[in-house]
Amino acid sequence: MTLGLSAAAGDGAEGASGELPAGWVRATVAELCDVNPRGFDEEPEDDELISQVPMAMVEAGTGRLDASMQVRYGDFKRKSLTRFQENDVLFAKITPCMENGKIVQAQALAGGRALGSTEFHVLRSRGAVLPEYLMHYLMQRSVRMVAEQHMSGAVGQRRVPRPYLESLEIPVPPLEEQLRIVAEVGRQVAHIEAGERAVSLAVERAVDLHASIADGAIEQLSDAPVVKLESVLREPLRNGVSAKATNSGAGIRTLTLTAVTRDDFSDQFTKITGADPKKAKNLWLEDQDIFIQRSNSAELVGTSAIYRGAENWAIYPDLLIRVRVQRDQSLPDYVALVLRTSRVLFYLRQNARGLSGSMPKIDQATIENVEFPLPSLPRQKEAIDLDSSLAV
Structure with a gap:
């Protein structure tokens, strides 16, 4: 269901010559984000409830996650789990989750924070890139196919290495243009989801x-x-x-x-x-x-x-x-x-x-x-x- 950002960007997107429009820049993920930050910007109290997000709670290819599961932070803070917070972008690094598009912007987290699977890379924007723009860019099939070629590890346990993700260059428009692109992607996805709901209803009626x-x-x-x-x-x-x-x-x-x-x-x-x-x-x-x-x-x-x-x-x-x-x-x-x-x-x-x-x-x-x-x-x-x- 994910749309390529070039389609949403229209004529302002990168041309066949590889040149970017005026005001756009190329930047690596490491230049735009803190990659796998060590913790939260603000540590929760032990008695605070925060979300827990295992890999199964992230839908493939939709940009949606279920953050309804809550845990007491003090009971889990010593466990080897990935810490992330509201608006971080999660990038599933292990096969086949990455190829399937388990990439999402963290939203609606209990207390604005969560503990999740250790198979997530966490990208925390420093402000020059909107998390939703980054999510849609990374979820493009073309991006995931190239990332798959850079995976390392044994069969069945292959992962996208952190250095590759950090070095990945993406085209970054001005924030106002990012907002426009994200809004257009949202409109197109809404049309697709409406069609999917209609098909699902027809199938249910046939059954x-x-x-x-x-x-x-x-x-x-x-x-x-x-x-x-x-x-x-x-x-x-x-x-x-x-x-x-x-x-x-x-x-x-x-x-x-x-x-x-x-x-x-x-x-x-x-x-x-x-x-x-x-x-x-x-x-x-x-x-x-x-x-x-x-x-x-x-x-x-x-x-x-x-x-x-x-x-x-x-x-x-x-x-x-x-x-x-x-x-x-x-x-x-x-x-x-x-x-x-x-x-x-x-x-x-x-x-x-x-x-x-x-x-x-x-x-x-x-x-x-x-x-x-x-x-x-x-x-x-x-x-x-x-x-x-x-x-x-």
Whole structure:
């Protein structure tokens, strides 16, 4: 969602020749900010409540954080946590948080101060650059891509070094122009967020419609014995595996979460990843596998879809859980229908867990304990057919 500042700056931005407009200057982050200052400008009292901001409380790519968690400063002041204060800019230095855009201006902190993850670089403006301007500049995809090239450390623990960040040059307009650019970015982001809300509402309504149709098909089976999902599983539930996309085109085809977003499996949402073949060997798709989103936004977590296609065509990601049923007891289409009902969706979402500001997650035990009526196979087929007729 983050916009490049050059778009907001318009004709006043740096031209193709690399020359800056009149009044603009180039300056390094170290010239503009105190980088990782040792503490607060004013130390809190031990009894004061301040915010605590772990990495999970910073949203990726939105410039938003959740500062609602509060702690007594005296209980935490000796812990190895990062100190920052109102209007400091936080820059996540570790992979993949930096690449995902966990960069934010600290705002609405309890007492104006906070303790946070040690994986943040803290940038405290000396006055020549507005914190919000700096945040938007650093969040640009082009800036993050270059920062990624300068990361150091072992695989999975790579970080943007402090010296690189300090030496990073940015174009700095006069403060009045910075204010104008920040305001324009804000207007454009507001338009984007309005569009995202409209799309989210449409998706939620579509899911609710599918659920109401499934409800109608299941209502006729109230006399059937009730079982738990775990009793009809052919094998244990299994999460997928997370892996980064490859640039070479070589690797393993992997579904993305979007493949099951709207209760309808779509095979166009895949990527080629560097997944470990040993970890992937039990994750290959099989015809009539059912997949449940174990983590997503509140309106989408718990949605599911059934795969129909060739075996061993792709694997699936960690945010999906695979369900395989004993077909002599339950038809996969029937179980998929049950999982779409409003009652089951409500149950899954009520039992999803997550820190404030993070996506809710459903664990395997919650899914295993889904209860539903299990009639004979012919009656299951009748319910499937009724669902299809109601959906027309």
